[in-house]
Amino acid sequence: xxxxxxxxxxxxGAGPAGSMAATKLxxxxxxVFLVDKRSRVGVPVRCAEGVGKLGLMKYVTLRPQxxxxxxxxxxxxxxxxxHVQLSQNTQGVILDRMVFDGDLATGAVEAGAELLLQxxxxxxxxxxxxxxxxxxxxxxxxxxxxxxxxxxxADGVESRVARWAGIDSTLAMKDVEVCAQxxxxxxxxxxxxxxxxxxxxxxxGGYAWIFPKGPNTANVGLGISGNHAGRRSAKEYLDAFVExxxxxxxxxxxxxxxxxVSRPLKKxxxxxxxxxxxxxxxxxALSGGGIIPALEAGCLAGEVAAQAxxxxxxxxxxxxxxxxxxxxxxxxxxxxxxxxxxxVVRLPDETLNATARALRAKGSGQLNLFRVFMTALRxxxxxxxxxxHLFLPQGGS
Amino acid sequence: xxxxxxxxxxxxGTCLSVCPQDAIVLYExxxxxxxxxxxxxxxxxxxxxxxxxxxxx
Numbered sequence: 001x002x003x004x005x006x007x008x009x010x011x012x013g014a015g016p017a018g019s020m021a022a023t024k025l026x027x028x029x030x031x032v033f034l035v036d037k038r039s040r041v042g043v044p045v046r047c048a049e050g051v052g053k054l055g056l057m058k059y060v061t062l063r064p065q066x067x068x069x070x071x072x073x074x075x076x077x078x079x080x081x082x083h084v085q086l087s088q089n090t091q092g093v094i095l096d097r098m099v100f101d102g103d104l105a106t107g108a109v110e111a112g113a114e115l116l117l118q119x120x121x122x123x124x125x126x127x128x129x130x131x132x133x134x135x136x137x138x139x140x141x142x143x144x145x146x147x148x149x150x151x152x153x154a155d156g157v158e159s160r161v162a163r164w165a166g167i168d169s170t171l172a173m174k175d176v177e178v179c180a181q182x183x184x185x186x187x188x189x190x191x192x193x194x195x196x197x198x199x200x201x202x203x204x205g206g207y208a209w210i211f212p213k214g215p216n217t218a219n220v221g222l223g224i225s226g227n228h229a230g231r232r233s234a235k236e237y238l239d240a241f242v243e244x245x246x247x248x249x250x251x252x253x254x255x256x257x258x259x260x261v262s263r264p265l266k267k268x269x270x271x272x273x274x275x276x277x278x279x280x281x282x283x284x285a286l287s288g289g290g291i292i293p294a295l296e297a298g299c300l301a302g303e304v305a306a307q308a309x310x311x312x313x314x315x316x317x318x319x320x321x322x323x324x325x326x327x328x329x330x331x332x333x334x335x336x337x338x339x340x341x342x343x344v345v346r347l348p349d350e351t352l353n354a355t356a357r358a359l360r361a362k363g364s365g366q367l368n369l370f371r372v373f374m375t376a377l378r379x380x381x382x383x384x385x386x387x388x389h390l391f392l393p394q395g396g397s
Numbered sequence: 398x399x400x401x402x403x404x405x406x407x408x409x410g411t412c413l414s415v416c417p418q419d420a421i422v423l424y425e426x427x428x429x430x431x432x433x434x435x436x437x438x439x440x441x442x443x444x445x446x447x448x449x450x451x452x453x454x
């Protein structure tokens with residue numbers, strides 16, 4: 001039996017981007033469905049859960065139950081095991097995303113959105129090249145056709161909705177980080193410090209991380225570049241890392257996932273459609289961080305969408321306002337992060353070792369990422385040619 | 398012929414993100430190949446973080 005519904009907007013995916021967009025739409029009085037294929041929002045999340053506190057506070061008022069741990073320092077490990085410690089100018093936290101994501105979705109519902117769980121988007125209703133709605137499959141496999149003038153594709157790294165509207169968001173192998181992570185317990189008292197491990201034998205084309213969650217627990221994971229995958233899987237690299245670096249810990253749970261490390265989609269919209277978050281490849285290509293760009297894009301898309309619906313203009317011209325807003329806010333710097341990523345993944349282990357050595361020889365003192373980068377640059381001047389666009393007067397294209 | 402190991406798959410969707418043919422369907426806990434769309438490029442097999450993709454001749 002097929003049911004038909006009619007709403008103003010459907011948001012596919014109830015992660016941070018989708019929930020934020022649905023909240024903005026509902027706040028402006030729009031009738032919106034927020035759908036997610038999972039049985040529960042925030043379960044599972046494929047995420048190391050680290051995020052900058054200040055960045056997060058631009059979008060939400062922090063709740064203590066969202067925070068698993070407060071971070072006071074960062075340590076970077078070179079391939080040979082030497083490490084440098086960064087003094088924190090930006091505070092970081094490790095989130096409990098199960099609670100965080102759940103609360104964001106609840107916020108959307110409280111604003112008036114209708115949350116449909118165990119609901120899968122199986123296709124787009126198109127009319128003359130314009131998105132007119134979405135085909136859904138409910139918890140018992142029942143088919144629901146939802147007419148909606150606007151669809152927001154917030155369906156994550158595995159995104160389909162944008163493709164169905166003709167936007168090719170396929171990731172090149174060099175533009176995906178393939179990740180695996182254990183939640184580990186039984187650890188020696190874990191300091192309030194995020195650790196990053198680099199090295200071709202550790203995590204080729206990426207890095208391993210240890211992010212504290214509690215006094216004796218941590219997210220321990222790594223990402224490898226898609227173009228270094230094949231010989232060994234991400235999980236195989238992770239098991240080797242855990243055995244070497246955290247041998248006494250207990251593996252309590254496991255999650256795998258992909259992280260886009262491409263440029264964000266140049267055109268994250270189509271008639272009647274907006275694409276946000278990981279689905280729009282809006283994660284930071286250098287760090288892999290996706291929470292903040294998801295929140296930013298969700299806000300921008302929700303606001304542009306509400307305006308477009310009120311004006312009854314869902315054309316490309318109308319929705320292009322979203323793309324321009326994104327380009328003005330995070331877009332430019334995220335294009336730069338991509339170029340940095342492309343340069344940094346090419347740094348050989350010897351350069352990273354020499355960088356750590358030079359920084360340690362200088363002694364402690366205010367060490368930040370900029371000083372680390374400048375030291376790496378001195379060790380490998382060719383790096384400047386790779387990232388020359390960063391130094392153009394207008395800040396690059 | 399691409400085979401997905403349902404017992405090993407973590408349903409992370411990384412394979413979908415690199416598939417140029419939109420040949421993979423992923424539900425919350427099930428994954429399927431759309432055989433007629435697959436051109437055998439094996440990107441899914443190469444990236445899979447848990448080796449849940451195999452090729453059978």
